Amino acid sequence: MKKFKIVIVDDHLLFSNSLKKxxxxxxxxxxxxxxxxxxxxxxxIRSEEAKPDLVLLDVQMPVxxxxxxxxxxxxxxxxxxxxxxxxxxxxxxIIQLLKLGARGYILKDINPLKFKEAIGKVxxxxxxxxxxxxxxxFEEMSRDSNSDELLSDKKIEFLNKVCSDKxxxxxxxxxxxxxxxxDGYRANLFKKLNVKSRVGLAMYAIKxxxxxx
Amino acid sequence: MKKFKIVIVDDHLLFSNSLKKxxxxxxxxxxxxxxxxxxxxxxxIRSEEAKPDLVLLDVQMPVxxxxxxxxxxxxxxxxxxxxxxxxxxxxxxIIQLLKLGARGYILKDINPLKFKEAIGKVxxxxxxxxxxxxxxxFEEMSRDSNSDELLSDKKIEFLNKVCSDKxxxxxxxxxxxxxxxxDGYRANLFKKLNVKSRVGLAMYAIKxxxxxx
DNA sequence: TACTGAAAAGGGTTTTTTCCTGTATTAAAT
DNA sequence: ATTTAATACAGGAAAAAACCCTTTTCAGTA
Numbered sequence: 043m044k045k046f047k048i049v050i051v052d053d054h055l056l057f058s059n060s061l062k063k064x065x066x067x068x069x070x071x072x073x074x075x076x077x078x079x080x081x082x083x084x085x086x087i088r089s090e091e092a093k094p095d096l097v098l099l100d101v102q103m104p105v106x107x108x109x110x111x112x113x114x115x116x117x118x119x120x121x122x123x124x125x126x127x128x129x130x131x132x133x134x135x136i137i138q139l140l141k142l143g144a145r146g147y148i149l150k151d152i153n154p155l156k157f158k159e160a161i162g163k164v165x166x167x168x169x170x171x172x173x174x175x176x177x178x179x180f181e182e183m184s185r186d187s188n189s190d191e192l193l194s195d196k197k198i199e200f201l202n203k204v205c206s207d208k209x210x211x212x213x214x215x216x217x218x219x220x221x222x223x224x225d226g227y228r229a230n231l232f233k234k235l236n237v238k239s240r241v242g243l244a245m246y247a248i249k250x251x252x253x254x255x
Numbered sequence: 256m257k258k259f260k261i262v263i264v265d266d267h268l269l270f271s272n273s274l275k276k277x278x279x280x281x282x283x284x285x286x287x288x289x290x291x292x293x294x295x296x297x298x299x300i301r302s303e304e305a306k307p308d309l310v311l312l313d314v315q316m317p318v319x320x321x322x323x324x325x326x327x328x329x330x331x332x333x334x335x336x337x338x339x340x341x342x343x344x345x346x347x348x349i350i351q352l353l354k355l356g357a358r359g360y361i362l363k364d365i366n367p368l369k370f371k372e373a374i375g376k377v378x379x380x381x382x383x384x385x386x387x388x389x390x391x392x393f394e395e396m397s398r399d400s401n402s403d404e405l406l407s408d409k410k411i412e413f414l415n416k417v418c419s420d421k422x423x424x425x426x427x428x429x430x431x432x433x434x435x436x437x438d439g440y441r442a443n444l445f446k447k448l449n450v451k452s453r454v455g456l457a458m459y460a461i462k463x464x465x466x467x468x
Numbered sequence: 469t470a471c472t473g474a475a476a477a478g479g480g481t482t483t484t485t486t487c488c489t490g491t492a493t494t495a496a497a498t
Numbered sequence: 499a500t501t502t503a504a505t506a507c508a509g510g511a512a513a514a515a516a517c518c519c520t521t522t523t524c525a526g527t528a
Contacts, residue, residue: 054342054363056370060273067276078364129267150267151291157269196505207455209484222507229487230504239514240485242420244454248461409475422514435477442517452484453515 046165047074047092051083051111052100052127057150061098068158071096079103080111093122095165099144101128101135101251109135109251112142125164132250133178146170200227201247204240259378260287260305264296264324265313265340270363274311281371284309292316293324306335308378312357314341314348314464322348322464325355338377345463349391359383413440414460417453 048071052058055078062073074094077083080103087093097115101108108126115122126139126147136147145164148157156172163170196217203213210228214221232238235246247253261284265271268291275286287307290296293316300306310328314321321339328335339352339360349360358377361370369385376383409430416426423441427434445451448459460466 055366056277056340056361056363057270057273059367060270060275060277062273063276063280064269064273127269148269150269153268154272205454205458207451209452211484220507222509223505225486226506228485232486238420238486239422241418241453241457244457245418424514433477435479436475438516439476441515445516451516 045072046070046095047072048096048098048161049073049075049077049083049086049094050098051077051080051103051108052098053078053103054100064154064157065161068161071161080106080108080114083111084114087119093119095123096161097122097124099124099126101126101130101139102254104254107251107254109138109142112139112144116142123164123168125160125170128251130249130251131174135251136175136178140175147175148172197227197231198252200224201231201243202253204228205244205247205253258283258285259308260285261309261311261374262287262296262299262307263289263311264291264293264316264321265289265311266291266316267313277367277370278374281374284374293319293321293327296324297327300332306332308336309374310335310337312337312339314339314343314352315467317467320467322351322355325352325357329355336377336381338373338383341464343462343464344387348464349388360388361385410440410444411465413437414444414456415466418457418460418466 048065050058050061050073052061055076058076058078062076065071065073075086077086082105083097084106099108099111103111108128112124112126115124120143124144126144127150128135128147129150131149139147146160146169148160148170152160152172160170160172199217200213203216208216210224211221214224217224228240228243231243235243237243237246261278263271263274263286265274268289271289271291275289278284278286288299290299296310297319312321312324316324321341325337325339328337333356337357339357340363341348341360342363344362352360359373359382361373361383365373373383373385412430413426416429421429423437424434427437430437441453441456444456448456450456450459
């Protein structure tokens with residue numbers, strides 16, 4: 043019987059290789075390739091005619107992270123099944139990736155049995171949603187769908203600079219904008235992300251994985 | 256031939272279980288127990304007469320993290336061999352744990368062969384220091400040993416509160432100290448950690464693993 | 469005992485952040 | 499064609515953060 047092909051994209055080699063052992067011990071699957079970031083994954087997938095049955099995608103990675111990679115997959119391989127492997131359970135990050143077409147989102151502290159179930163579900167039924175993911179999706183749906191627009195590139199750039207020693211005036215200079223415009227970004231994000239200070243903003247940016255440190 | 260006993264302390268069950276498979280594939284070792292935080296580890300080790308040959312200890316964990324756990328081990332089981340498994344390569348975090356008696360410090364993006372070598376070295380030679388760790392230790396030694404005092408509990412508590420929406424006045428209230436004292440902590444830490452703003456402080460605290468988010 | 473160093477606190481000032489309320493421009497939606 | 503929405507920007511003011519420099523207290527120790 044032919045085994046299902048799985049590709050792992052994760053920069054933590056120890057985790058990636060360990061996970062390979064675990065998955066192989068399940069019996070039905072084989073790890074056809076391991077990559078350390080989205081860039082390598084794209085290079086690999088372009089050079090292969092046989093697509094994997096499942097991609098296990100880490101969120102936090104250097105060079106090209108899970109979100110960017112998922113966006114590329116969504117554009118170029120919309121039918122590719124992808125299961126997100128993440129360390130944090132931040133809502134907006136989850137929503138973002140699911141909107142980009144990820145078939146499931148699991149935390150790294152999941153137990154191996156559940157994990158095996160998740161892989162099977164995605165490969166055979168097309169998706170896997172744990173109870174808490176369903177809850178989060180439901181909450182998201184039943185909200186007054188305003189906060190679901192993702193942040194613009196400029197705001198992401200701003201958020202990155204917020205997480206530093208720079209003053210707003212310096213940030214404005216670097217972004218070729220008026221300090222008053224920057225103040226507008228700030229106020230806008232405070233409201234949208236429900237925080238009351240620059241530190242709160244920085245914490246949100248990090249927790250949500252919107253910016254990498 | 257009797258196998259060496261290894262205990263894994265890591266809250267990411269998927270990683271922990273995968274790692275178990277990897278280590279068992281090496282042949283010489285067996286995983287005698289897996290725990291998800293320092294608290295559970297202590298409970299376990301107290302109930303066992305046979306100590307493990309090696310403890311693989313994660314740094315970032317809920318309830319009781321790697322630093323706290325290492326401190327306990329240092330007090331109660333000074334001869335216990337511990338290999339730190341971390342995600343970040345922050346200097347002060349490394350120095351801290353090595354001072355507490357950890358026998359090695361490896362990053363989770365290590366490749367499995369190196370990892371196998373590290374385990375072997377710690378069990379048979381008592382320690383494992385990769386080249387870059389040695390470099391860091393050397394730099395640390397050759398510094399004008401002033402900044403090596405670890406931060407006090409009060410300062411750690413303060414750092415935790417810095418990473419929030421709270422104002423310094425509110426922080427002072429929560430810590431039953433005068434805002435002026437808090438201002439002193441702030442100035443002190445700015446100098447010691449070489450930052451110029453509260454955000455910089457928060458970023459440092461997170462990067463170094465001093466506080467968990 | 470007198471000295472030293474760290475923690476806690478206060479007075480006062482400057483800079484930065486935060487919060488208002490507005491306006492002009494442009495692009496998209498109705 | 500007109501409303502709506504997002505972006506870029508301003509003036510002004512209050513709050514918070516950051517930076518001075520000084521004092522008290524207290525524990526360890528030379």
